[in-house]
Amino acid sequence: MKKQIATIGLEMHCEFKSNSKVFSSAKNTYSETPNSSIAPLDMAFPGTLPVVNKKCVEDALKVSIALNCTQPKYMFFDRKNYYYPDLPKGYQITQMTNPVGINGKIDIEVNGKLIPVYIHDVHLEEDSASLDHFFDTSNIDYNRSGVPLFELVTEPCFHSAEEAGAFIEHMIRVYRYLGVSDADTKKGQIRCDVNVSIADEDSEELGTKVEMKNVNSIGGVIGAINYEIERQTKLKEEGRYSEVEQETRRWDEETASTIRMRSKVDAIDYKYFVEPNIPKYKISEEWIEEIKTNIPRLHLERKQDYVNNYGLSSYDAEILVKEKAIADYFEECLSLHIDAKSAANWIITQILGYINKNNSNINELYLTPKRLKDLIAELDKGTISSKQAREIFIKVIEEKKEVRDFISKDNAQLSDKEELTKIIDEILANNQSQIEEYKNGRTNIFDYFVGLVMKQTRGKANPVLTKEILTEKLK
Amino acid sequence: MLDKSITELHELLKEKKVTSTELVQESLKKSHEINNKYNAFVTICDDATEKEVTDSFVSGIPFGVKDNYSTKDVLSTGSSNTLKNYVPFYTATVVQKLFNAGAIMTNKTALDEFGMGGTGTTCHTGPVLNPWDKTRMCAGSSAGSACAVASGVYPFALGSDTGDSIRKPAAFCGIVGYKPTYGMLSRYGLFPFASSLDHCGVLTRSVLDAAIVTDIMKGIDKHDMTSWDSSNIHLQAALTGNITGKKLFYIKEICDINRYPNANNELKEHLKNFFKTLELLKEKGAIIEEVSIDEKLLNAIASVYVVISCAEATSNMSNLTGIIFGPRSDAKNVYEMMKEHRTLGFSPLIKRRFVIGSYVLQKENQERYFKNAQRVRRLIVDKMKELFQEYDALILPVSSGPAKKLDEDKDVIDASTNVLEEHLQIGNFGGFPSITIPNGFIDDLPVGINITGNCYDDENILNIAYTLESMMPYKGQIAKERKL
Numbered sequence: 001m002k003k004q005i006a007t008i009g010l011e012m013h014c015e016f017k018s019n020s021k022v023f024s025s026a027k028n029t030y031s032e033t034p035n036s037s038i039a040p041l042d043m044a045f046p047g048t049l050p051v052v053n054k055k056c057v058e059d060a061l062k063v064s065i066a067l068n069c070t071q072p073k074y075m076f077f078d079r080k081n082y083y084y085p086d087l088p089k090g091y092q093i094t095q096m097t098n099p100v101g102i103n104g105k106i107d108i109e110v111n112g113k114l115i116p117v118y119i120h121d122v123h124l125e126e127d128s129a130s131l132d133h134f135f136d137t138s139n140i141d142y143n144r145s146g147v148p149l150f151e152l153v154t155e156p157c158f159h160s161a162e163e164a165g166a167f168i169e170h171m172i173r174v175y176r177y178l179g180v181s182d183a184d185t186k187k188g189q190i191r192c193d194v195n196v197s198i199a200d201e202d203s204e205e206l207g208t209k210v211e212m213k214n215v216n217s218i219g220g221v222i223g224a225i226n227y228e229i230e231r232q233t234k235l236k237e238e239g240r241y242s243e244v245e246q247e248t249r250r251w252d253e254e255t256a257s258t259i260r261m262r263s264k265v266d267a268i269d270y271k272y273f274v275e276p277n278i279p280k281y282k283i284s285e286e287w288i289e290e291i292k293t294n295i296p297r298l299h300l301e302r303k304q305d306y307v308n309n310y311g312l313s314s315y316d317a318e319i320l321v322k323e324k325a326i327a328d329y330f331e332e333c334l335s336l337h338i339d340a341k342s343a344a345n346w347i348i349t350q351i352l353g354y355i356n357k358n359n360s361n362i363n364e365l366y367l368t369p370k371r372l373k374d375l376i377a378e379l380d381k382g383t384i385s386s387k388q389a390r391e392i393f394i395k396v397i398e399e400k401k402e403v404r405d406f407i408s409k410d411n412a413q414l415s416d417k418e419e420l421t422k423i424i425d426e427i428l429a430n431n432q433s434q435i436e437e438y439k440n441g442r443t444n445i446f447d448y449f450v451g452l453v454m455k456q457t458r459g460k461a462n463p464v465l466t467k468e469i470l471t472e473k474l475k
Numbered sequence: 476m477l478d479k480s481i482t483e484l485h486e487l488l489k490e491k492k493v494t495s496t497e498l499v500q501e502s503l504k505k506s507h508e509i510n511n512k513y514n515a516f517v518t519i520c521d522d523a524t525e526k527e528v529t530d531s532f533v534s535g536i537p538f539g540v541k542d543n544y545s546t547k548d549v550l551s552t553g554s555s556n557t558l559k560n561y562v563p564f565y566t567a568t569v570v571q572k573l574f575n576a577g578a579i580m581t582n583k584t585a586l587d588e589f590g591m592g593g594t595g596t597t598c599h600t601g602p603v604l605n606p607w608d609k610t611r612m613c614a615g616s617s618a619g620s621a622c623a624v625a626s627g628v629y630p631f632a633l634g635s636d637t638g639d640s641i642r643k644p645a646a647f648c649g650i651v652g653y654k655p656t657y658g659m660l661s662r663y664g665l666f667p668f669a670s671s672l673d674h675c676g677v678l679t680r681s682v683l684d685a686a687i688v689t690d691i692m693k694g695i696d697k698h699d700m701t702s703w704d705s706s707n708i709h710l711q712a713a714l715t716g717n718i719t720g721k722k723l724f725y726i727k728e729i730c731d732i733n734r735y736p737n738a739n740n741e742l743k744e745h746l747k748n749f750f751k752t753l754e755l756l757k758e759k760g761a762i763i764e765e766v767s768i769d770e771k772l773l774n775a776i777a778s779v780y781v782v783i784s785c786a787e788a789t790s791n792m793s794n795l796t797g798i799i800f801g802p803r804s805d806a807k808n809v810y811e812m813m814k815e816h817r818t819l820g821f822s823p824l825i826k827r828r829f830v831i832g833s834y835v836l837q838k839e840n841q842e843r844y845f846k847n848a849q850r851v852r853r854l855i856v857d858k859m860k861e862l863f864q865e866y867d868a869l870i871l872p873v874s875s876g877p878a879k880k881l882d883e884d885k886d887v888i889d890a891s892t893n894v895l896e897e898h899l900q901i902g903n904f905g906g907f908p909s910i911t912i913p914n915g916f917i918d919d920l921p922v923g924i925n926i927t928g929n930c931y932d933d934e935n936i937l938n939i940a941y942t943l944e945s946m947m948p949y950k951g952q953i954a955k956e957r958k959l
Binding site for chain 2: 051
């Protein structure tokens with residue numbers, strides 16, 4: 001059999017954050033208490049009408065622009081009609097004829113290489129209610145009903161589970177950078193439908209497409225794709241490729257396999273038509289321009305910038321761009337002319353460590369880039385040791401004081417050679433036997449002398465200078 | 476007392492010649508009486524109480540609400556078994572505005588199930604009878620409201636109009652029926668039938684009363700995106716009685732008696748009366764012209780209406796599953812529950828419309844039926860808008876005569892008078908302001924005339940209707956059963 005190439009497409013749903021839901025005034029919050037944030041529309045009480053949340057449209061346009069999609073001239077919505085207990089109106093308000101973005105393209109990084117991803121369309125819609133199934137009953141929780149949902153449909157442009165997984169990770173980062181969603185997979189804020197087909201390496205045509213619905217984690221997406229590639233390839237090897245049917249399957253976490261749900265032949269006709277209760281409205285050029293100015297540089301661009309223009313390692317740059325707030329902090333350091341490597345080093349080793357340990361937020365950190373600059377300056381001047389710098393770092397944050405408040409005569413580093421020599425002479429005079437031992441070849445007690453000096457000076461002796469003088473004296 | 480107009484009642488209340496309590500009691504008593512005779516109501520609000528009389532014209536005055544408006548704590552059924560036990564927890568915007576103005580709701584009126592009918596005979600509480608002749612229908616769907624206002628239960632009632640549901644029953648009951656420009660009245664709380672065609676409106680016994688009530692109800696509503704700011708429109712103030720130089724047109728293909736070779740006497744009388752009425756307008760200085768419109772366009776009205784309204788209805792009513800509200804079925808699984816609720820709940824007429832609606836929306840049919848219907852709708856509206864550039868209003872007779880006999884009903888359409896029966900739907904296609912007023916009698920049964928104008932031109936349309944009304948003796952008339 002010829003080598004097989006997999007072709008994969010994704011439909012990625014992302015719940016947007018907003019004050020209220022996309023078409024109702026109910027709060028858009030993740031709540032453990034069922035049916036605690038609902039408006040009459042979310043339960044489709046007769047006579048209720050949808051009112052579009054402008055913020056959600058703006059956020060959808062933001063993503064559309066960031067993905068280099070073409071935006072429509074007019075905004076309107078469609079109804080997707082079907083009966084399901086989690087869909088109180090009997091239809092979902094979505095966008096079919098005129099989505100908020102089409103024909104996008106972005107580059108993503110997979111194993112250090114850039115690959116292009118083509119976006120078929122992105123659209124704004126409403127989420128359904130959620131169902132909890134029990135032994136003999138099911139409960140409906142309408143909290144999620146009407147939560148803004150952003151759907152991104154890629155072209156079938158991935159060829160491995162790894163690429164698809166990398167794209168989802170990339171997009172999660174984009175949603176967070178744009179501030180439109182927390183994109184928390186654990187809260188079900190990211191959900192994917194995946195379609196997979198295989199074909200001979202040199203084939204012009206794609207194979208039979210199998211779709212997996214509602215895969216809710218990156219691991220799940222990767223697992224489902226790999227399982228499907230293997231299943232389809234095996235059938236082909238066995239000459240049973242005709243058994244690969246155009247169908248909908250689901251990913252089962254427990255058995256780590258995909259399970260058939262229904263054939264595509266039974267596909268529902270959603271009878272789409274334009275939602276009459278939401279008048280068409282114009283998306284002005286000015287509005288688009290205004291949104292553009294609010295789009296920050298995204299992580300990949302920043303990473304490339306840090307590596308190419310600031311000499312950071314790809315590894316370090318990756319850590320810095322993981323979260324927008326950290327990258328922003330780093331860039332503020334750059335704008336204050338802190339040495340890039342030094343700033344990166346401080347952020348990665350000290351700041352992130354502190355934040356993780358204390359479960360705090362870099363935006364609220366009292367040690368602003370300005371204060372970090374003061375600290376690094378003192379260190380460079382040699383006024384303080386790096387150990388002292390690390391101590392001052394903590395003190396500035398916890399006591400909410402300035403760096404200079406901790407730089408005093410008392411704790412300034414002892415770098416005066418004459419004074420230090422006097423102290424060392426005194427110590428050596430009191431440790432004659434140890435000097436003997438040292439001179440007899442027990443050179444490892446050198447550190448013992450350094451320790452004594454430090455003890456005497458309460459840690460303030462300049463360690464480099466101390467070692468220099470000691471080496472000289474012990475010759 | 477309740478046979479009087481709003482302004483007269485307001486005067487009496489202000490002068491303390493009558494109290495709000497007396498009016499409410501009278502309205503309730505009359506409601507029971509009329510319900511026994513004509514079956515006009517779903518609910519009579521026996522616990523309704525007086526309200527303070529203020530400077531608002533409607534304060535202290537009772538009124539009726541069609542049962543497809545959501546009213547908090549009061550049963551709201553849409554005259555359907557699917558909602559026979561539904562008590563909403565919120566009140567429709569326009570009803571709330573009337574409450575705020577001090578009006579008192581004394582009953583909820585019966586309608587063709589969810590407004591989907593033109594006879595007033597498909598209400599889950601049984602057919603509504605015409606107060607001028609119990610063997611005839613009121614037309615629909617605002618049958619109960621038309622019957623009650625014509626019978627003097629109160630001076631006004633709310634209706635809704637998707638095809639002609641206010642304006643036709645108004646004509647058959649000898650009263651005024653007005654639906655303003657689409658979006659002038661919020662639809663929030665109106666049970667939807669076909670959202671792009673649905674209008675709220677009012678049934679009264681005079682144009683002035685219609686203007687007063689609409690002035691109170693209108694306005695932009697944050698709950699309805701299709702509503703618009705009409706704060707610069709003052710309907711009552713626009714009723715000057717001066718229409719000198721106003722240009723109106725009628726459509727030759729609809730009004731020419733020669734087009735109906737098999738015309739019965741009723742139709743002949745009706746059209747004769749129509750042209751007689753036009754003379755009155757001319758006396759007031761209006762200019763009336765005949766306009767010819769491509770018959771193909773006119774003949775398409777009814778099918779365009781059926782396709783679009785059924786399509787939207789089938790989607791709009793998908794929320795009626797009995798899971799959240801309405802009688803819930805005991806069936807074993809959720810799909811069986813939905814199926815049973817809908818099978819038992821809806822009347823055959825509605826089910827037929829759902830089948831049509833689903834059919835025209837199906838992927839393979841959508842282009843041919845639904846999309847084409849939308850295109851033709853656009854052509855008809857464009858044609859009317861073009862004519863409204865030249866004319867202030869379109870004037871036409873309502874229906875082919877007076878109310879039909881109940882036993883003739885069955886939704887059968889006589890092909891020859893098809894356009895005459897269905898032309899009011901043009902007003903819904905374009906969202907045009909449209910008002911029907913009584914213009915006489917045929918065999919002691921009332922008939923009506925309709926005036927329709929361009930969007931946002933409500934003041935002009937109402938003033939023309941007001942002026943015409945003042946030339947005829949039918950203003951404020953109360954139905955009396957004719958002697959057979």
